[in-house]
Amino acid sequence: MKFRDGMWMVAEGKRPEYAEEVYSIAEHPAGNSLSLLCPTKRILQRSDSLNLPTLTIDIRAPFDGVISVETTHWLGALNPGPHYDLYPAGKPEKCNPGISKTDTSTTLRSGSISATVKTGNHDFDIRFHATDGSKELTSLLNRSVGFAYSPAPSNQLVTGDMSKFQHYIFTQTTLSVGESVHGLGERFGAFNKVGQAVTLWNADGGTSSDQAYKNIPFWISSRGYGIFIDTPDKVELEVGSERCCRVQTSVEAQRLKWYIIYGPTPKEVLQKYSILTGKPGKVPSWSFGLWLSTSFTTNYDEKTVNSFLEGMKARDIPVEVFHFDCFWLRAFHWCDFVFDSEMFPDPKAQIARLKASGLVKKVCVWINPYLGQASPVFKFAASKGYLLKRKNGDIFQWDLWQTGMGIIDFTNPEACEWYVSCLEGLFDKGVDAIKTDFGERIPSIDVEWFDSSLDPRKMHNYYAFLYNKVVYEAIQDRFGENEAVLFARTATAGTQRFPLQWGGDCESTPEAMAESVRGGLSLGLGGFAFWSVDIGGFEGYPPPWIYKRWVAFGLLCSHSRLHGSNSFRVPWTVDDDDTSEQGCSKTLAKWTSLKARLMPYIFAQAQIAVEQGIPLSLRAMCLEFPEDPTSWFLDRQFMFGDSLLVAPIFEESGDVEFYLPKGRWTSFFTNKTRVGPGWFKEHHQFDTLPLYVRENTILVLGKWHEMRTVYDYAQGVEVCLYQTKPGAKTTVVDSEGEEVGVLEIGEEGHLIDQDFLTGAWHVTRNGRSTIKSKATEN
Template identity: 65%
Template sequence: MKLRDGMWNTAPGLHVEYAEEVYNIEVIERGLRLLCPTRKILTRGDTLNRPTITISIEAVMDGVLSVEMVHWEGARAKGPNFELFPGGRPEVQPVVTRHERGTTIASGSLAATVSSEPHTFNIQFHEVAISSCNSSSSSSNSRNAANSRGIVGRTLTSLGTRSVGFAYRPAPTSPLETEDLRGLDHHLFVQTDLSVGESVHGLGERFGAFNKVGQTVQLWNADGGTSSEQAYKNVSFWLSSRGYGVFIDTPERVELEVGSERCSRVETSVAGQRLRWFVLNGPTPRQVLRRYAVLTGLPSALPAWSFGLWLTTSFTTDYDEATVQGFLGGMRERGIAVDVFHFDCFWMRAFAWTDFVFDAARFPDPAGQITRLKAAGLCRKVSVWINPYIAQHGAAFAHAAREGYLLRRTNGDVWQWDMWQAGMALVDFTNPAACTWYADCLNRLFDLGVDCLKTDFGERIPWRDVRWHDPSVDPARMHNYYAFLYNRVVYEALEARFGPGQGVLFARAACAGTQRFPLQWGGDCESTPAAMAESLRGGLSLGLSGFGYWSVDIGGFEGSPPPWIYKRWVAFGLLCSHSRLHGSNSYRVPWLIDGDDRSEQGCTATLARWSALKNRLMPYLLAQARRTTTTGLPLSLRATCIEFPDDPTSWYLDRQFFVGDSLLVAPVFDESGEVEFYLPKGRWTSFFTNQVRTGPGWFRERHSFASLPLYVRENTILVLGSVVARARNAIYDYSADAEIVLYDVQPGCRAEVVDSSGSEAGVLEIGQDGTLTGTEALTGAWQVRRDSRELDDSVAEHGIESLD
């Protein structure tokens, strides 16, 4: 929301009031409450006919402060609200001190100082200095002592002159007009300072420029594909290259001007009378993301089979039981293991979505078919497509409407429209009975042998002329939050049936907190190299928004990919945390892309090679996934800035990513196979050739379809499955069938060994004498190697050429 017309004028049609000074500071239980009039109070008369803004700054947990701004306290605080501290709230002791610089509230390592200069408005958020304190003191005591003397650590951001306020549109000509707000929009806003060179990242799965400075961003879930400013997953959290994060604690529409109005500020505005946000200290991205995960929830664990290859029917293609059998049989004949087979929308009858009933004409015996597929070893698990919309021609509609399970208009009618499905209605997940009914419908699918669910849609949620079952709910706040409720109901049904850590979603819509219900995928991308790059940027941004796992439609969803794009996308997609072949109106089995079943550079051989590599990486992937559930760090795609935050270049790298802590990947986007990538400081070894490169620096290579830049970080113990026949699935005995590869290891270097459930089986470590210890965790035939070259491949077959 742009408040100004340039530097000097207010935007047309807008009336803006700014907090001009801190008139009074009150110490409250967990911090400070500031009374901030919208005019400097120089005489008693200045207090008349003068609006105020109340700002409460409170200690939340170590390194986290909340800031709540209120114009009119009497406005109802309607829901829904994000679920904060789902794992329990840590204790913190607020420390309030007064000193010559002002008043400071400290929450562990983070503090806010309100300036004591008369008739000013200035609040600094800064680290708590401890270096000047007695080194014999405890950390907390040192920080307290520092605060008592007014010692300020590094400033993270500030609220300066005219940075907090509210605005009316249209501009009232008299305060009397605010007696009736029905014709006025009221917005609260805050503008935090940007430092020179500071970049901003996150805000959900955004497909535009990685650094958001210069962008106008609306956090409002929309079904807009991957090539626009709209996003399926709007997350009200952003991460700064300066070592802090900001979480905006509201699911309603949030408008941000990220250096796009005031070039040196990030402006956040929301409709209403309240705005609460949190500042999270780092100083590293890892620490910021960890604190954010405590605040909104950690990603849950996923079973090992979910990391294997997923194959789908695609969307509008023609398929039946014979088609499915043919595709899975063809994959096995070609040495490609499929762990999950997915039935997309048309497993149900046309015009009857979502009634949870298989189309009997095409699938006369769904339970028997699923049993046969699994028994034949053609796939390990089965997924089906669902969404929260109920078409009126399906069997479920009449029952759900009669029982009050569907969203209603304000006049009492069931809300319906003809977009997507004829007479489509929406399940009201604010109704506990509706949640129970929906979960019962899912259980009938589980009875047929379905193991996991693609929770599609959930973005087009009406907010005008609707009434939710829960009367405390504000429809505008439900628009984004609906994705959380929808995915939670499905995830909890899965875990109730299959057990903790066994629930698997494939979700498209999300908001803050939905990372607790994995996993998410990137939505409808085109079959172009530009769309592959868009998807990569979306995955990186989502990973910097607290989400641990992410997938993409390999080959692109819209259109039919040329063979070269399909093969490059296969290499990219098989190095994402989760890997799914999916399209819209064309199949994604490799032999139908190029008709080439023989060439080592064909689509079939390429898919076989990369799926085998991912299965070989499973011991490493599962060990890293364990860390995701305790740290909140993305497994893949992980932005380079998480691993190398002190390297300024890392904050601009949007064409490469990390898989876990140790593997750097640079997908190829050019038909020629040429690729340019950046290696941060250190020694990096090519996984395929063992060539060692030393960073920091940019490098150029040309790759065949059998490779891409995949570099292993120095001081890495990489646990791999041994090279075996390519048809192996993602699950096998990782501790009994392993290769241990050492890359420039130093004493103290560690790696976890996990079993097929993802549980830790032991720890490998390099001792002070350079020997490998902990090998008793390896129970079968295993070997230690100091290079990673595939035993059955040569460098020439990978076709890697340095262009430096």
């Protein structure tokens, strides 16, 4: 939303008003907040205080390293919900607030961050900076805070009828020279958002548009701070795109609140952000294995499912989770939780046979929060008030996706209870995990929720939180707190608490694979630890080379799923069952096996990611190397945990160019080392890619023959030392995520504290064993 036409003119049909000075400051007695009265013109004489608007800016110190800023035009305006569920684990007690003054300024301190307000010469100048004076972060300067009408009113009298006007609040934080901005959800465009106009409004737009399934009102700056916009409402940002030197945030409302979070490192920013909106939930070790789907519109039954899994077993490709996509339900009946009796006459027995065969451990099914009117369940749900209504009392319906589709109203506690009972029916049949698809197409016009106090526009994005929360907690109640797994498509702030998320509908092209990488990187910077993608691409028929390159990328995401639209993703259907070493089947088998071997590292890193509120994979390079300016612009590679660098390949030829930050890096596949910083070019076949291990890493690998993801991560392992120095450490956890020991390099350069390792484990130096050999017991 632009309010100006260039620097000098107002945008057509808009009338912005700006806070022109800080007229007065009220201090809270506790010393933890300031309230600024800011008129929209400078007050040079007493009569200037009449017939003009003011803005109130409340600056507060909620906890150490964080300051909130709330701008309000009319204080009497209601502020209906929903509101984000902040501090889900409790508000931290640690805070060191205080107020200090000089002749020309007032400063509010909140631990490591401070806000200084100039108070002389009719200024409007608010600076956010490190309390110790080491760094200025950003600021609110002249004409940077205000409100706007659209259309422009002819005089103040006509605003007596606000139904004829839209009213916006906006702020413009300064962008420094060279500063970059990242995050704002799962965005598939350029990684650095400077120069972009971004609308935070959940939409089913695929991965090739500026729309996003997961809009997160949080962004992180290369200057060591982040900003969380505290509203699920539709937010529009001009990131250096209205004024090149500012980030403008606007919302159609009477108030706008955001938090500025000081790191100074980006990891610390995310850790503090997770205090506000919640840490990611833990996921079980089995979920890191390969998931295989039936695909979307394909025709399948029990015979089809068994043939897939038997084919995978015959090709040494273990499947941990089998996923039944949409057509486990009857056509026109989505989503009434009733299996298609013609294709699946006894689903409970079928699932039991599937698990008893040993072909798969867990089963997942697809659901969405909608209900087609063809199902008898529709009438039942409508009669009980479980579906969203129009203002006149009609059920809200449209023929979008499902004919006469209704929408489950999760603001109705009884609707939630009923929905959970439907999920329990699936669990009784043997279902272990749920793919929570959709949740983006939530209307905001002519609707009234069961909780009529809620703002329909705010509910559009917030619905994703309620929907996934209900399903996630139902799985927790059945299987245990750390055993719940979703495959969710839509999200908003806080939804990281209900893992995991996947990247939505992508095409089967190298460009779409690159879009997906950018989406995963951006979402990770919103505190989402776990993320996946449709391996091979969702739309279309991937050529074998795309499929194989995507397999390598997909098995190095935190979670890995084969899924398509109208074609299967089992490897032999992609390349006519090429049995060569570089065929689809052998390629998938190698990468699946590699992920299984990496599980001691992956699962230990997963616990750290949850605790710190940071992504496991895809982890943006800037999180690990914030002092390297190049790391803030790398959107074709990522870190998997803190020690593995991954550069997917987007060329059929196998040519790839990637960047290594400062230090010595060792190729996982060859043990050859490279020294960064610098750009490097390599050529790879389909069973390798640039996978580099950071120096001073102790990398614990499972046995050569490990194929599944759940095993004893301390037994028979290979402990690989990569240019380690005294003090280097790594934690080993069990398959439940509990710590079993810490490996450390002692002063003599040898491994100490290793008594907890069992079986025929061994140590390799300067890399790993690249030839299978019998391990020797220590």
